[in-house]
Amino acid sequence: xxxxxxxxxxxxxxxxxxxxxxxxxxxxxxxxxxxxxxxxxxxxxxxxxxxxxxxxxxxxxxxxxxxxxxxxxxxxxxxxxxxxxxxxxxxxxxxxxxxxxxxxxxxxxxxxxxxxxxxxxxxxxxxxxxxxxxxxxxxxxxxxxxxxxxxxxxxxxxxxxxxxxxxxxxxxxxxxxxxxxxxxxxxxxxxxxxxxxxxxxxxxxxxxxxxxxxxxxxxxxxxxxxxxxxxxxxxxxxxxxxxxxxxxxxxxxxxxxxxxxxxxxxxxxxxxxxxxxxxxxxxxxxxxxxxx
Amino acid sequence: xxxxxxxxxxxxxxxxxxxxxxxxxxxxxxxxxxxxxxxxxxxxxxxxxxxxxxxxxxxxxxxxxxxxxxxxxxxxxxxxxxxxxxxxxxxxxxxxxxxxxxxxxxxxxxxxxxxxxxxxxxxxxxxxxxxxxxxxxxxxxxxxxxxxxxxxxxxxxxxxxxxxxxxxxxxxxxxxxxxxxxxxxxxxxxxxxxxxxxxxxxxxxxxxxxxxxxxxxxxxxxxxxxxxxxxxxxxxxxxxxxxxxxxxxxxxxxxxxxxxxxxxxxxxxxxxxxxxxxxxxxxxxxxxxxxxxxxxxxxxxxxxxxxxxxxxxxxxxxxxxxxxxxxxxxxxxxxxxxxxxxxxxxxxxxxxxxxxxxxxxxxxxxxxxxxxxxxxxxxxxxx
Numbered sequence: 001x002x003x004x005x006x007x008x009x010x011x012x013x014x015x016x017x018x019x020x021x022x023x024x025x026x027x028x029x030x031x032x033x034x035x036x037x038x039x040x041x042x043x044x045x046x047x048x049x050x051x052x053x054x055x056x057x058x059x060x061x062x063x064x065x066x067x068x069x070x071x072x073x074x075x076x077x078x079x080x081x082x083x084x085x086x087x088x089x090x091x092x093x094x095x096x097x098x099x100x101x102x103x104x105x106x107x108x109x110x111x112x113x114x115x116x117x118x119x120x121x122x123x124x125x126x127x128x129x130x131x132x133x134x135x136x137x138x139x140x141x142x143x144x145x146x147x148x149x150x151x152x153x154x155x156x157x158x159x160x161x162x163x164x165x166x167x168x169x170x171x172x173x174x175x176x177x178x179x180x181x182x183x184x185x186x187x188x189x190x191x192x193x194x195x196x197x198x199x200x201x202x203x204x205x206x207x208x209x210x211x212x213x214x215x216x217x218x219x220x221x222x223x224x225x226x227x228x229x230x231x232x233x234x235x236x237x238x239x240x241x242x243x244x245x246x247x248x249x250x251x252x253x254x255x256x257x258x259x260x261x262x263x264x265x266x267x268x269x270x271x272x273x274x275x276x277x278x279x280x281x282x283x284x285x286x287x288x289x290x291x292x
Numbered sequence: 293x294x295x296x297x298x299x300x301x302x303x304x305x306x307x308x309x310x311x312x313x314x315x316x317x318x319x320x321x322x323x324x325x326x327x328x329x330x331x332x333x334x335x336x337x338x339x340x341x342x343x344x345x346x347x348x349x350x351x352x353x354x355x356x357x358x359x360x361x362x363x364x365x366x367x368x369x370x371x372x373x374x375x376x377x378x379x380x381x382x383x384x385x386x387x388x389x390x391x392x393x394x395x396x397x398x399x400x401x402x403x404x405x406x407x408x409x410x411x412x413x414x415x416x417x418x419x420x421x422x423x424x425x426x427x428x429x430x431x432x433x434x435x436x437x438x439x440x441x442x443x444x445x446x447x448x449x450x451x452x453x454x455x456x457x458x459x460x461x462x463x464x465x466x467x468x469x470x471x472x473x474x475x476x477x478x479x480x481x482x483x484x485x486x487x488x489x490x491x492x493x494x495x496x497x498x499x500x501x502x503x504x505x506x507x508x509x510x511x512x513x514x515x516x517x518x519x520x521x522x523x524x525x526x527x528x529x530x531x532x533x534x535x536x537x538x539x540x541x542x543x544x545x546x547x548x549x550x551x552x553x554x555x556x557x558x559x560x561x562x563x564x565x566x567x568x569x570x571x572x573x574x575x576x577x578x579x580x581x582x583x584x585x586x587x588x589x590x591x592x593x594x595x596x597x598x599x600x601x602x603x604x605x606x607x608x609x610x611x612x613x614x615x616x617x618x619x620x621x622x623x624x625x626x627x628x629x630x631x632x633x634x635x636x637x638x639x640x641x642x643x644x645x646x647x648x649x650x651x652x653x654x655x656x657x658x659x660x661x662x663x664x665x666x667x668x669x670x671x672x673x674x675x
Contacts, residue, residue, distance in 0.1 A: 073503065073535065137508055143477055147504075223375050225393075259380035262391035266400065267375065274484050278511045285507065 017171050018164065018195060029199075030163055032207045035060040036105040040208075043094050043101075053097075054086045063104050067092065070100055099148045102209070106155055109162050109203075117165050120188065123249050124161045130247040130282050131157060134238035135231075137278045142229060142268055150234045153216035156209070157235050160200030160217070161192050161249065167199070189250045228267050237264030241279050294409050295319045295336070299329035299355065300344040300371070305394070309342060309371075312398055313405065326355025333359070338366060340389075340408050345372040345379060353379065356386045367408045371396070444487045445469045446558065450479040450505070451494040451521060456543060460492075463550040468558060476500045483512035490557050492541065494521045495532075503535045510536070517557055555585055564593040569606045570668060571597050575615040587622045594630045602637040609634070610671040613645035620652045627659045642671040 020026075031037070038056045042048050057064045064085050071088030089097065110121045132154030139145040168191060197218060204214040216232040223233050240260035243252050265272060296318050298309045303324070310320045321336060323329035327350040329341070341359075345352040356368060370383055373394040380391060389408040392400055447470040449457050457472030464470060471486070473479040476497065483491070491509050495502045506518050517539065520532040524542040532540045541553050563586065565572050571594065576586045594611075601609050611630065616623060627643070634641045643653070643664045653659040665671035 072530070136504070137511070140476065140504070140508060141480055222377055225373070225375050253381065255384040256377060256381040259377050259384045259391075262384070262388075263375045263377065263380055263393065266391055266393040266396070269397070269400070271484065274480075274512060277514070278508070280511065280514070 018167055018191065021167075028167075029202055029206045030109060030166070032105050033060075033108055035063060036101045037207075039063075039101050040098060043098050046094075048094065050086055050089055053089055057085060057089070063101065066100060066104060067097065070096065095148060099152055102152055102207075103155060105207075106159065109159060109166075112162070112166065112169075117162075117169055120165060120249075121162045124158050126286060127242055127247045127249050128155050128158050129286055130242040130245070131155070131235060131238045133282060133285055134241050134278065135234045138234050138238060138268065138270060138275065139231075141270065141274060141278075142234075145229050145231065145234060149210070149212060149231050150238075152209075153213045153231045153235045154238055156200070156204065156213060157217050157220060157239065158196065158200065158249065159203055160196030160198065163203055164192055164196050164199045193250060223263055223267050225267070233264065233267055236260060237268060237270070240264060241275065242282075245279055245282060247282075294339040295321065296340045296342060296405070297321045297323065297329060297332060297336075297338040298342045298371075299323045299326065299347070299352070300342070301325055301347040302344075305344070305371075309401070312401060316402065316405070318405075326350030326352060326358070329355055330358060333364065333366075340405065341366055341368045342371045342392075342405075343368050343388075345370060345374040345383075353382055353386075356383060356388070360386050369404055369408055371401075444489075445471050446488070447471070447490045447492060448473065448479065448482055448486075448488045448509075448516075449492045449521070450476070450497070450509075451492075452497050453494075456494070456521075459543075459545055460550070463545055463547055464554070468554070476505050479505065479509060480512065483509050488513050488516045490517045490519055492519045492521050493537075496523070506536060519553075519557075551582070555582065555589075563589045564597060566597050566600065569601060569608065570610045570612060571601075572612040573614075573616045576617045583617065583619065583622070586617075587619070587626060590616075591626055591629050594626070595633050598630070598633050598637055598639060602639060607638060608640040608642060610642050610644060610668055612668055613643060613649050616645070616649065618648055618652070623649060623652055624656050624659055627653060627662065631659070631662060642674070644668050644671050 032040075035056055039053060042053045042056065057067060068085060068088045071091040092100075107125075110125045112118045112121055132151045135150035135154035136147045139147040139150040165188075168188075197220075200217040201214060204217050212231045215230075216235045219232070220236055220239055223236055224230055227233070237260070240257050242248075243257045244261065264270070265275065296309075296313050298306050298313075298320060299322075300306050300309070301324050306322045306324070310322065313320045321332055321338065323332050325347045326343075329343070330350075343352045343356065350358075352370065352372065359366070359368075365387065367389040368383075368387070369390045369392060370380065370388050371392045371394065374380070375393055383391075390404045392404055446468045447460075447464070449460055449470065449472045451457065451472070452474050454472065454474060457470070461470055461472070471482055471488075473482055479491075479493075482488075491506075491513060493502050493506045493509065497505070502520070506520075510516070510518055518537050520535075520537040520540040522532070522540055522542050524544060539553075539556070541549060563574050565574065573590060576583060598609070613623070613627075616626075631641055641662060643662055644667060645653075645664065647666075650664050653662060653664065663671075663674075
């Protein structure tokens with residue numbers, strides 16, 4: 001095998017192995033981290049026990065800090081900032097807690113000790129956050145759609161990508177080829193684009209995410225005309241807008257992106273000029289990345 | 293009169309479009325498939341085509357391909373129930389102006405047609421994100437607001453309690469205009485239709501994340517100052533600036549605090565105006581205890597204006613002090629500061645003012661030699 005053919009053949013081999021595992025149900029999916037999982041289990045009960053939840057949260061200091069910080073950010077004008085976790089939990093409520101805890105767990109999936117994977121994940125993460133922010137804004141503009149749900153669906157719509165990336169790395173390690181430059185970008189993109197949705201849906205199912213979010217991950221290709229203002233449709237429009245703004249994870253077809261924007265704007269009843277202004281400077285709203 | 297061709301196999305759709313477009317004063321022709329549409333276009337010239345996708349005989353994409361192959365670049369809006377990305381992307385490649393999904397709302401059709409015909413600059417898409425909001429807003433019902441015609445308002449207050457709007461309004465001078473909104477949707481709608489100088493957002497609105505709302509409003513009003521509205525009894529509002537707000541005001545409102553708010557955000561352009569190379573000071577109209585702030589602001593603006601004049605390559609400027617209140621020490625300090633700055637920038641100052649001001653400046657060595665004139669005309673000619 002000539003050296004020029006190496007990446008292409010390697011990519012093809014890796015893709016075959018991953019697809020084979022999907023087909024034979026032999027995927028080893030990343031489990032949701034224990035503490036977030038337990039917290040979300042508790043929150044599934046509408047009359048959840050605050051003390052029980054606080055006990056779980058206390059096992060994860062960073063997550064506890066995020067909860068207190070979120071509660072204090074929401075408390076302006078209502079009272080002084082609080083450091084107490086139980087008060088913070090009560091203050092922000094179950095819905096926002098679910099979003100915050102899932103977001104925390106998702107960020108862990110974007111972490112990687114492999115430099116190339118980290119770079120690739122960073123791009124996916126940036127794209128996902130931009131889609132999430134835009135989806136939330138669009139939902140707020142249109143009304144009658146749950147903005148937090150749109151935010152989470154946007155954040156998770158490409159979650160199969162980092163998970164698949166980690167799988168490919170693992171397969172490659174087992175093949176004994178984990179060296180710098182182990183795969184070229186086109187090879188990487190090809191495998192990821194082909195199979196990430198299946199992996200994303202499997203992760204969503206494993207993590208027991210709401211159906212509307214799983215549906216948004218399952219298919220980003222075409223709008224669902226039967227439910228114009230669905231979370232999935234909001235994410236599809238946000239996805240296209242993010243790509244137009246340059247937050248992409250691979251090459252794009254400009255006409256295709258423009259078509260998705262036109263259809264989405266008409267389907268959701270958005271105003272071009274307003275959405276254009278939301279999109280403007282979206283990069284400045286990006287938070288620090290996972291671990292950042 | 294603009295002429296529109298609607299190509300659709302549904303006679304109902306053609307009738308609806310014809311009715312709506314005729315009401316806008318457009319002439320409308322009809323065709324029931326792509327082939328008939330092409331035949332029509334050989335006979336007549338139109339300004340816009342509204343084209344369906346799925347039709348018998350010849351469908352929309354085939355008709356559009358044939359049309360473009362003849363070199364005809366007439367703007368086309370796809371008006372269809374087809375939302376498949378591959379089909380719409382194909383049409384985008386052939387050059388379509390816009391897309392409307394059936395069933396459509398009259399506002400969307402009107403907005404996109406007007407935009408395609410370039411009849412309303414800045415009018416993009418339907419009037420409002422949510423038609424139920426649009427129908428309750430008289431300004432929106434009148435049609436899409438062009439960016440040039442958007443109404444300028446000084447303050448928007450977003451607070452779910454209407455009494456808060458009333459109270460603030462009662463404390464503002466009559467010349468300061470103000471709108472009040474009780475919900476996030478209202479606020480977003482207002483910000484789509486108007487231009488605001490200051491947007492005040494209550495930090496506690498039921499079911500609304502005020503910081504997220506402020507960010508959305510900022511996207512719509514990038515030049516507006518975003519001010520948080522906090523409850524005084526809750527104590528310090530904390531790090532609102534860290535959340536993206538520019539400032540904070542507290543309720544219940546106190547007249548002195550509202551005065552401060554106004555002087556911070558509304559004296560900026562009033563104290564000193566700039567016209568060509570003429571800088572003119574405005575009269576002081578506030579309470580006596582605000583006179584120091586007036587002169588401080590004047591000095592700051594004077595420095596900024598001199599820099600602007602220098603960057604515009606002026607080498608002299610007329611500085612009209614006629615309206616400045618007679619406060620000897622403050623006038624002298626203003627002139628000493630301004631003269632120093634002007635010299636640094638290579639600009640010669642020619643002063644205009646009342647005899648009283650001339651007398652004040654003449655009594656101080658540092659300002660006595662500055663050229664002084666009774667009118668702007670004299671100062672401009674150096675006579």
